[in-house]
Amino acid sequence: MPKIVNHEKRREQIAESMWRIILEKGMEGATVRGVAEEAGLSVGALRYYFKDQDELFVYAMRLVNERVTGRVMDIAARPLPPREKVIAVLLEIVPMDDERRAETDVWFSFLAHLKHRKDLDGIPEHAVYEAIQKLFGLLEAEGALRPGLDRELEAERLYSIIDGLALHAFLEPERLDPSMVRRVVRSAVEAITL
Amino acid sequence: MPKIVNHEKRREQIAESMWRIILEKGMEGATVRGVAEEAGLSVGALRYYFKDQDELFVYAMRLVNERVTGRVMDIAARPLPPREKVIAVLLEIVPMDDERRAETDVWFSFLAHLKHRKDLDGIPEHAVYEAIQKLFGLLEAEGALRPGLDRELEAERLYSIIDGLALHAFLEPERLDPSMVRRVVRSAVEAITL
């Protein structure tokens, strides 16, 4: 009957506008007015798609998560030897180019904000820990895991390396170059696989 | 002539009030009014000690840095075998108890805020990278470093582990227990020392 708009697409557009604002000005810049302007909409129009700021926040955060997990699952489905598959997945999680650095940036901003907003519902889990547990499961099932390892310790170590690299790519992108990230990830995986 | 107040002590008290607010409500709660109330002062009094919010911010951040580096240097001065000294220093950087977890929490809040406030002057350096370089220098000088290592790679790996652990202690303190932190740090150091 009326002007037909794809609601889901619009919501994604608005969420992506929010990401851009967060990248430029941080979480504090992600005001309703700011996001609306970035999206080329009025405040009223934005409210038409999200009932309040919190709903937009949760949606935008979930969307980051969906994009990343989608790409990771694509890689996990590829026919690769176990060790190479693990490396490929980890290199997809750690930010290597500007686009994924931006993703990490926004994700960390969301996480930090969340520390003091425990009332929000529908927040996705921080999936890296679970991902690493699954990767260890894969290596073990394929018999590619080095014997005699303390699996709990090695998982924690690998988890720290991945998020540490991500954090450094976020905080000091000019110092940490992608080839070094690649070398650290590869050596960390080779140390625990046959 | 007038009422003599130890200015520096007062400034430290105010900065510590700011830390407490940031811990509870995050950076967004650290308003001038909020900090003043937490410190039991009027807004005018706070303004008397810090000309504006930015000056307070920079001061409070520098104070965190000073406290941490002070404790690290104390440990570095202790007469310990190289490997144990390195472990002790790293365990001082990674948050193990509530007090130091709080410190890390505040530090990350400051850093995240800083990403979008490049105009601020007098911000201290993120000293962990330099500290790790120095620790490698100590190990090498003492001949405690395992031969044949790619030092640049190992430094980056250790740096990632330390900040990854710190990040996890910050984001998911309930999951990551101190004994695991200790084990990860110890095994990481033992892997590169004789």
Add this chain to the structure above:
DNA sequence: TTTTATTTAGTACAAGTGTTTTATAAAGAG
């Protein structure tokens, strides 16, 4: 006690905030 530098409380204001209300425009249905 007077002087003088310091300290505080209170108020004011412009800018910015999330949210709500009201009005308007667009697009198909009858």
Add this chain to the structure above:
DNA sequence: CTCTTTATAAAACACTTGTACTAAATAAAA
């Protein structure tokens, strides 16, 4: 065309923010 539904815009509301300013209070020294 008119009418109804959807979509957007604009303005208003109630509140918080950083900053500025004033007047009062305080306490040590002369």
